[in-house]
Amino acid sequence: MSLLRRTRTGELHLHFGLRGGQTALLRDRQKAPLMVVRPFALPCGTLMVFIVNPTGGVLGGDHSEVRVEVEAGARALVLTQSAARVQPSPDGAAATQDLVFRVAAGGRLEYYPERTLPFTGSRLHQTLRAELEPGAELGLSETLASGRVHSGERLRFAEYDSRVEVRQGGRRVYLDRQRLVPSPDTRAPGVWAGADYAASGVWVGAGEVNEWPAAPGVLATGRTAGGAAWLRGAAARGPVLDAALGTAREALRRQLFGAPPLRVRR
Template identity: 75%
Template sequence: MSLLRRTRTGLLHLHFGTRDGRTVLLRDLQKAPLMIVRPFELPCGTLMVFMVNPTGGVLGGDHSEVRVTVDGAARVLILTQSATRVQPSPEGEAATQDIHLTVAAGARLEFYPERTLPFAGSVFRQHVRAELEEGAELGLTETLASGRVGMGERLRFGEYTSRVEVWREGRRVYLDALRLRPGEHTRTPGVWGAHDYAASGVWVGNGGVRDWPAVPGLLATGRSAGGAVWLRASAGQGPELDAALNAARESLRGQLFGAAPLRVRR
């Protein structure tokens, strides 16, 4: 097997619960290159965990498996320390990622990774599935760059595929299936138009939404037929997208979860 064909399988299994009214990490399984920085309790009582891949990125043929279980009454926030850099795949092999989230009644899980940055010639496929009991709360976002824009690699990746499903009590309440395979035309009307950064998100909570976040030409929100709240956004610049996404996220968290704004130090 050549060095170009060597593959890695990273595992990260996390199980959260409560002890004496505080959220704690009960069990964890970590296999390089996936690992976590030790949990930190935020002032609001939420337990924050940074998911880390200390290598230079994911390579063609690599596979990541993430399993997160949150027991009732626990409050968990999972972030990533940096962008996911998907390296070129000279032989066309896909880097794959499988994420499975299980949230019990009365628990809350929020997963807000940094953006995915696909290099020219890369292939990336992921599947995210969240299973919620009635009364569970979930927040999930996904952000994507069109490539290393500053390096002239706009829409030069081979493929980006992402399927996100949210199930509640055995019923699917949200489905987002995205498959991008850029061709020779990189500035044509379509999903992004002339924008270089895109985001999507889904929230399931026990509150209602009266003030729907929206920025004309940049960000929109709505409700799925199953009752989940969705978000779509795209922008020409990364900081512009991040600012709109963060503002919308905090608005929806406050309305759906009754949660105070996140105060995260990186």
């Protein structure tokens, strides 16, 4: 897709480091429609920022680029303020998003965006690449809805294409690729079936996982060949999946990072 066809191109570059023994947002570059509100320090020492898109949605043809760098010793938590509402464009162009994370040894980055909500006819292509030094920590999870379920839309988006890759010390430890192109066959049992909400995630840390969290029929976790902890889940109701995801996330954070629970107020 050429830049001329894109409706908007947003950029957000964040650089976290230590100042006076505490995590600080050292540099940030913001280009509308992407921006962040001021950082908030959590009691555990993590610095939290919310990514905001004041337009209220992602239009087909939009492009966004998010880059986050975390220095040694810093602890950063990146959230989004609201669900990503992906709307179609008149010519059927896809919205695109590229995220690049770099974390130094001893640093920690966590990225837990709100749910992606694809509207009827919308297309979304996104890539996320994380480069970790040995000894760096990473946590990320994403959730996807089958559409605007409460408005009677289910699996009516045109395409959802997502690729997530995590490398540590130059070695790939996690790769997840999802490409969904709904059709009448997509509604068959075994492909989404009765579920309208899906989740995936990965965590990389030095700790050992002795108790793998799981919610039968909703969520499962395990370890990749590269040593990362993965998560998969699906449920018919969003709150059910969110509750299971939150419980599993904290269990993995506690064991891999030795971190206390996140206490986030929205």
